[in-house]
Amino acid sequence: MLVHLPPPWNPIFGRLGLILHYRYNNPMIFFAFELVFVGAAILLFWLTCTRRWHTLWRDWLTTVDHKKIGVMYIVIGLVMLFRGFFDALMIRTQQAMAVGPTAVSFLGAAHGYLPPFHLDQVFTAHGTIMILLAVTPILVGLMNLIVPLQIGARDMAYPYLNAVGLWLTATAAALVMIALFIGDFSHAGWVGLTPLTELAYSPGPGVDYWIWAVQIGGLGTTLGAVNLLATIIKMRAPGMTWPRLPIFTWTSVATNIIALTSFPVLTAAVGMLALDRYVGTHFFTAGLGGDLMMYTNLFWTWGHPEVYFLVLPAFGMISEIIPTFSEKPLFGYTTMVLASMAIAGVSWSVWLHHFFTMGASPGVNTYFSIATMLVGIPTGVKVFNWLFTMYRGKLHFETPMLWAVGAIFLLISGGMTGMMLAVPAINYIVHNSVFVVAHFHNMILVIVYATFGAVTFWFPKVFGFKLDGRYGRRFFWSFTAGSLLVFVPMYLLGLMGMTRRLDYIAHPAWYPLLLIQVVGIGIYILSVIYFLGMLAVSINRRETRRVGADAWGSARSLEWATRSPVPFYNFAVTPVVHARDEWAWRRERGLTDLRPERYVDIHLPRNTVVPLVIGAFSLVFGFAMVWRIWWMAACGLVGVIAAVIIRSFARDTDYVVPAEEVRRLEEAAARAPRPDTATAAAGATLPPHAQPSVRS
Amino acid sequence: MTMKTTDDTATGQATGGLWAFEDRGHDPVSTRTLGFWLYLLSDAMIFAALFAAWGVYLHNTAGGPTIHGIVHPLYAFAETAVLFTGVFAYGLAMSAVKRAWRGGALLAMAAALGFGAWFLGMEIHEFSGLAALGAVPERSGFLSAYWTIIALHGAHIALALLWTGLMLVQVLWSGFTEKVVYRLLNLRLFWHYQAVIWVCVYVFVYLRGAMR
Ligand code: HEM
Ligand SMILES: [Cu+2]
Numbered sequence: 001m002l003v004h005l006p007p008p009w010n011p012i013f014g015r016l017g018l019i020l021h022y023r024y025n026n027p028m029i030f031f032a033f034e035l036v037f038v039g040a041a042i043l044l045f046w047l048t049c050t051r052r053w054h055t056l057w058r059d060w061l062t063t064v065d066h067k068k069i070g071v072m073y074i075v076i077g078l079v080m081l082f083r084g085f086f087d088a089l090m091i092r093t094q095q096a097m098a099v100g101p102t103a104v105s106f107l108g109a110a111h112g113y114l115p116p117f118h119l120d121q122v123f124t125a126h127g128t129i130m131i132l133l134a135v136t137p138i139l140v141g142l143m144n145l146i147v148p149l150q151i152g153a154r155d156m157a158y159p160y161l162n163a164v165g166l167w168l169t170a171t172a173a174a175l176v177m178i179a180l181f182i183g184d185f186s187h188a189g190w191v192g193l194t195p196l197t198e199l200a201y202s203p204g205p206g207v208d209y210w211i212w213a214v215q216i217g218g219l220g221t222t223l224g225a226v227n228l229l230a231t232i233i234k235m236r237a238p239g240m241t242w243p244r245l246p247i248f249t250w251t252s253v254a255t256n257i258i259a260l261t262s263f264p265v266l267t268a269a270v271g272m273l274a275l276d277r278y279v280g281t282h283f284f285t286a287g288l289g290g291d292l293m294m295y296t297n298l299f300w301t302w303g304h305p306e307v308y309f310l311v312l313p314a315f316g317m318i319s320e321i322i323p324t325f326s327e328k329p330l331f332g333y334t335t336m337v338l339a340s341m342a343i344a345g346v347s348w349s350v351w352l353h354h355f356f357t358m359g360a361s362p363g364v365n366t367y368f369s370i371a372t373m374l375v376g377i378p379t380g381v382k383v384f385n386w387l388f389t390m391y392r393g394k395l396h397f398e399t400p401m402l403w404a405v406g407a408i409f410l411l412i413s414g415g416m417t418g419m420m421l422a423v424p425a426i427n428y429i430v431h432n433s434v435f436v437v438a439h440f441h442n443m444i445l446v447i448v449y450a451t452f453g454a455v456t457f458w459f460p461k462v463f464g465f466k467l468d469g470r471y472g473r474r475f476f477w478s479f480t481a482g483s484l485l486v487f488v489p490m491y492l493l494g495l496m497g498m499t500r501r502l503d504y505i506a507h508p509a510w511y512p513l514l515l516i517q518v519v520g521i522g523i524y525i526l527s528v529i530y531f532l533g534m535l536a537v538s539i540n541r542r543e544t545r546r547v548g549a550d551a552w553g554s555a556r557s558l559e560w561a562t563r564s565p566v567p568f569y570n571f572a573v574t575p576v577v578h579a580r581d582e583w584a585w586r587r588e589r590g591l592t593d594l595r596p597e598r599y600v601d602i603h604l605p606r607n608t609v610v611p612l613v614i615g616a617f618s619l620v621f622g623f624a625m626v627w628r629i630w631w632m633a634a635c636g637l638v639g640v641i642a643a644v645i646i647r648s649f650a651r652d653t654d655y656v657v658p659a660e661e662v663r664r665l666e667e668a669a670a671r672a673p674r675p676d677t678a679t680a681a682a683g684a685t686l687p688p689h690a691q692p693s694v695r696s
Numbered sequence: 697m698t699m700k701t702t703d704d705t706a707t708g709q710a711t712g713g714l715w716a717f718e719d720r721g722h723d724p725v726s727t728r729t730l731g732f733w734l735y736l737l738s739d740a741m742i743f744a745a746l747f748a749a750w751g752v753y754l755h756n757t758a759g760g761p762t763i764h765g766i767v768h769p770l771y772a773f774a775e776t777a778v779l780f781t782g783v784f785a786y787g788l789a790m791s792a793v794k795r796a797w798r799g800g801a802l803l804a805m806a807a808a809l810g811f812g813a814w815f816l817g818m819e820i821h822e823f824s825g826l827a828a829l830g831a832v833p834e835r836s837g838f839l840s841a842y843w844t845i846i847a848l849h850g851a852h853i854a855l856a857l858l859w860t861g862l863m864l865v866q867v868l869w870s871g872f873t874e875k876v877v878y879r880l881l882n883l884r885l886f887w888h889y890q891a892v893i894w895v896c897v898y899v900f901v902y903l904r905g906a907m908r
Pocket of ligand 2: 351
């Protein structure tokens with residue numbers, strides 16, 4: 001049944017013997033190795049010294065609280081963003097060094113310092129990480145955090161499943177990080193170009209790492225989508241009718257419909273690839289009835305909806321930030337909702353624009369060209385709605401607003417270049433050039449800007465204090481300067497004909513623009529420092545930066561109608577919703593007091609270790625599959641199934657916070673509005689009866 | 697200022713106040729069922745992708761066996777009968793659950809288990825016949841797609857069997873508690889879903905093979 005592989009393989013260690021053949025003499029690897037291990041050692045040391053293991057275990061690793069899960073998603077995303085940034089740094093410096101016949105050479109590379117096989121892994125890891133393990137977790141984390149608060153829910157519909165999704169995502173991230181040290185990573189691009197990914201051309205474990213990271217991470221995202229949709233449909237507070245749903249929640253609906261329907265297609269495509277590599281089928285091989293364009297079609301059938309999966313929540317964030325800092329309700333709420341749904345719908349019918357050059361008939365290319373351009377209509381509606389929201393508003397340019405307005409500029413330029421690419425005649429010229437790379441980075445920057453805006457916007461809600469504005473602005477402007485210096489030259493180079501993924505640049509005339517990009521990436525480094533500075537300064541001075549329920553004084557939606565930081569039960573008493581912008585409605589009527597007449601018992605889910613265990617077993621499974629250690633893979637799989645079964649017998653999965661306890665906590669918080677623990681991130685620590693029960 | 701307001705809202709809905717004091721229990725059973733429907737939707741997308749691909753691979757026989765040479769629509773019809781009887785048996789279990797009749801439910805679930813296992817046995821028999829002919833998935837793109845679709849459906853059935861077995865134990869263990877009941881309801885959806893997928897398999901794979 002299984003494919004024949006070149007040795008070594010043995011039943012106990014699988015293909016792990018291969019690592020004896022890797023030459024770990026590359027200082028880059030050692031540097032990364034040290035960074036990760038020294039970092040981990042410092043972290044462990046700190047945890048032990050400050051006796052935080054217990055807190056970590058109880059408040060984070062076993063939690064099912066949507067806020068903490070959201071925070072952990074964002075932390076994973078930020079860590080991976082950092083890793084992906086290192087990859088970007090390497091790509092940019094390599095390309096700037098390897099220009100023309102006189103290019104310098106180091107470390108055994110013919111040009112620059114990265115031999116092609118290494119560079120190929122770096123850009124593959126960069127793309128895979130940035131899309132699937134950085135931006136996706138950050139967005140899912142933000143939706144996790146904010147959506148239940150915006151609809152007045154106590155938690156997600158399935159808190160336990162939520163934790164499972166988190167740990168599957170963490171597993172995927174762990175697999176990619178392990179690939180850095182044990183074996184190698186895929187070299188076939190984040191899109192997994194066939195037939196390069198086939199065993200015949202990539203016999204090593206690299207593509208397998210990519211396959212299992214994508215599969216396990218994709219499963220986590222799909223489960224998250226089920227959860228968010230069910231939460232929004234089922235868990236809304238009384239009065240929170242569909243026409244009153246905050247706009248970020250609406251975009252979450254649209255985006256999770258996309259995730260729910262498109263991720264399975266990726267699972268199918270990558271699953272077929274896995275069958276090719278493990279069983280020897282001929283889905284995408286070159287020959288024996290394999291069809292490589294089938295892979296490309298399936299991949300982009302997921303891939304294009306995926307890019308809208310990423311951008312729609314960003315649109316939602318912009319739509320929350322702009323009204324708050326314009327002191328006006330959002331202009332054109334209904335059209336905004338319709339536009340989100342239209343984008344989600346159209347995103348399904350444009351995938352072929354990623355390979356117009358496949359050579360389909362003019363009729364097919366025309367269809368996909370027009371369908372692609374149609375996306376511009378709802379997107380344009382959104383842009384105008386934001387502009388009209390700002391028009392005659394009372395504008396405050398706090399950091400979130402800077403990011404939101406920046407995102408609009410980027411959206412317009414990125415959308416325009418997308419329109420250019422959507423014309424097949426133009427596309428034939430610039431396809432696979434760095435012009436395309438510049439286009440999609442331009443679009444993904446929209447997401448990054450909106451996300452940074454959203455993080456600064458909602459940070460005080462979750463942690464109870466604001467991020468420092470001075471450092472925030474420095475971060476914004478340096479990041480913007482870096483973006484312009486990297487991506488404007490990239491557009492130009494693309495129009496000059498520079499193809500993407502080059503290890504060596506034969507054309508010295510491109511050198512100056514490549515150098516400008518390196519300057520840009522240098523400024524990006526500066527912005528990372530400002531970002532860390534912003535965190536450090538804000539955490540240090542958090543006592544002076546505490547905020548009340550409405551951190552910005554002009555917020556509008558329901559999540560601001562509870563304390564900051566949000567207590568673990570979200571709302572002391574479930575709010576009744578009266579208007580579209582409930583908090584603004586209450587503020588205008590002077591109803592901002594958060595103390596209800598009385599308190600009631602609150603039912604909450606209990607902590608559980610099962611999701612963590614499922615994540616650990618799936619990591620074992622993924623690792624074993626990569627190295628084809630069948631017994632270990634079987635153990636991993638059986639472990640996951642056993643964990644699920646054992647959990648299904650748990651009875652004691654919920655607990656009650658008595659009304660008296662809620663009163664006590666609320667009154668304590670009202671008396672001491674400045675609690676001094678930053679680690680009590682999403683509220684007070686859990687009461688003792690929230691401990692995991694022995695059985696679950 | 698804690699106060700009740702009887703303000704009519706902008707949209708004209710009269711409300712009792714700012715806070716909802718009875719922590720309105722969201723109906724857990726229907727919430728679970730909704731989630732399971734959503735999961736089934738995404739699972740169906742996997743099959744949709746495979747069937748779309750099937751339309752292409754059908755012709756990629758690479759000089760090996762073709763669809764007409766390897767399918768036996770009558771045998772598959774017998775498989776259909778067995779599978780549908782299993783699904784029907786599970787349906788009977790659910791009507792026993794409605795009447796809180798534990799013995800009946802257990803009996804019917806055991807019957808569903810039996811028919812499901814029988815179906816899997818028939819599939820394995822079919823596959824081993826193909827393997828003996830040399831019509832293995834490694835032979836051509838067409839055979840890869842053929843085996844993958846049928847084996848994936850089979851894997852779903854295997855999962856349904858595992859789950860049904862587990863539910864037998866849980867019904868014995870804790871009776872018809874809320875948790876057990878919503879799981880039984882979801883499992884019903886899962887069984888029916890297998891029948892629906894099988895109809896597609898039968899039409900697009902086996903009947904397609906009978907068509908010349
Ligand atoms: C007005 C909206 C948009 C239009 C008209 C558009 C159009 C296009 C076209 C035609 C291509 C294919 C270029 C080629 O390979 O020759 C493309 C590539 C791409 N676009 Fe867009 N796009 C739009 C929005 C977006 C958004 C919102 C995102 C992401 C958030 C995005 C991300 C990408 C990515 C990732 C690729 C190429 C990936 C690759 O080849 O590796 N685009 N776009
Ligand atoms: Cu696209």
